Amino acid sequence: MTQAHSDGRDALRAELRWAAIVGAAVALIVVAVVFAGVVLGINPPSNIEHIDPKTLHLSAEFTESNLGTRVDANGQVTVRVVTTQFSFIPSCMVVPAGQPVTLRFASPDVIHGILVTGTNVNTMVVPGYVAQVHTEFTETGDLLMPCQEYCGIGHSQMIATVRVVPAADFIPDAQGKVSCEPLR
């Protein structure tokens, strides 16, 4: 580093050298993020799928009988949840460990958001949109799924349970549904 009595050109040279280091640091950060996004496929939930909050209960997908965990003919596991002031429907959901799971959320009222403790599962649930997260749960046990966005006075009470069970214990019924009750 230069002394106080050096001329302005030295200062400029030192600044430029530092600017090159900064530029390299920023480039490295961006490359790491691009790598994670493009190569590893780590992307935030961004599916832009409209759904009318005013008629959510009349929609085919988010009617009460279709909520919770469902395994389709191809074996794909999908969990559908309605987030509403101040509860989740259903408030407990079962998922298999070590298998791809798709979580789909919709809100009939205000903004909510969910995260699952100990995982990277995280999304806002904005009325007007289906929020969708793809994930794979690695460890079995009960995890907390709270509402992470202020949704009104009862916000703190809005918590659900994600029950991760071994794949062998994950047995769909005749309709392809799996729920917490028979497992209790």
Next chain:
Amino acid sequence: MSRSVKGLTLAHFWVGFAAFVVAAILGAWQMWARSPLPAPAYSPDLYYLSVTAHGVSMAYVLPTFFIMGFGYFVAETALKRPLPGAPWAWGAFYVGILGVALAAGSVLLGQASVLYTFYPPLIGTVFFYVGLVLVVAASWVWCVLMILAMAGWKRENPGKNVPLAMFATVANAVMWLWTTVGVAAELVFQVIPAALGWTETIDVGLSRTLFSWTLHAIVYFWLIPAYIAFYTMAPEAAGGRLYSDTMGRLTFVLFLLYSLPVGLHHLFMDPEHATGFKFLQMFLTALVVIPTLLTVFTITASMEVAGRMRGGKGLLGWIRALPWDRPMVLATGLAFLMLFFGGGGGLINMSYGMNAMIHNTSWVTAHFHLIFGGTVVIMYFAIAYYIWPTLTGRDFASRRALTTQLWLWFVGMMVMTLPWHYLGLLGQWRRVAEFDYSNPIIAAWGPWVIVSFVGGAILLVSAVLFIVNLSSPYRQGATKAPDAVAYARPAHPAPYIRALNGFGMWNVVVLVLMVAAYGFPIAQFFIFDAPEAIVHRVNGGG
């Protein structure tokens, strides 16, 4: 300096600091409520009323009034010419006070518990939003006065560098005019019509996008006074020179450019935006690292110059030779430490993929308390201490009380926010009034929540000591202080570069960047006509 501008600056500062101390009390109580310890007077209604009041005071009242007051001070002392339009400045001050009164009244009556970030379709009383619009309108008057003051100086001093403190102040004013467009559009076209009962539904995706326009740049609006102190006060207080005046100008221009087209990084986890624009704005966010690190270099080099002038030797001996008993020097050092932790956390927040790990957890709360409450607010203290003798005409009773207060703030902020970072990684979520500590996952967090509450209590002590310190020159027998403020001189005369002495060209660049970054993300709501949400009135429709 003139009596009129002294009074103007003091009036703004006292309003800001009064709001600050109230908010510090509320903040400490909120941490108590969230901890395993039983808090007095707790109820969820009171908690969210308190969070709203804390956020509005800390985010809107303190910085806006502080920045306006500081701008008037800089315009007169750095330019060494009378402030143009002083009656307008007083008018704006009273409009701002009226706005604060309306908003505060609405919140305290429990009619606006929507937090300072609004969250429509939750809707509070219209007086809350109108009050905040008045505060913003007052700040627009300030912006115009700052621009006029610099233009007047440039007419009288053609071909000369605008003093850096004023150049930076006008950079902030120009940036603030751009910044407020988003939230103003949200309030005027969506929220206020709903609050008045004219509309019953709201396009929530659009309102979130408009708010995000404001949400990041507003933090740089708060931050720029801290940077002004880094560049134009800290080197002088340390007894040295500013290493590079040109680098300072460049830094403030880069802040203007890169604080605006980046707000979508607050919406990474939102379903109403596609990956492409999230990616673009993540990239632009990464560029904000550049002015921050340029500043770290230039200010560290300036401090090194000072340390060596004071006889410091060796690779790091100059650090010890610095006058750490001077509040401005100490605050700058502590601010840099907090910027290191807060900035490091910020890199994770802006990383498009990693954001999922910490979005809406205590990690985020920790991040902005460290950057704003830490780096920025400790520099607000330092600025107040630096110019208070000039403003009041009297000196502080004890310099030690000032540095003690700064140390307490630093320690309190670290003790509060380091556990928050950790708890955020564990998945502790935000905006919770109380936790159910009977749950084993949550019970394990309890001890760390108590540690952070202790940090909050230390911050409260520091906040009260700050007010006590500011009152000391008003006491009888305080010694008289000289009527001048010294700004740092550059180590080398800076060349005159036209582009670094005005904002005409840079405004065009901002416009291009904003159209590129926000054009489609906003237009999509009009092209595809997203379904709207029903308005939820938190004040029972009154």
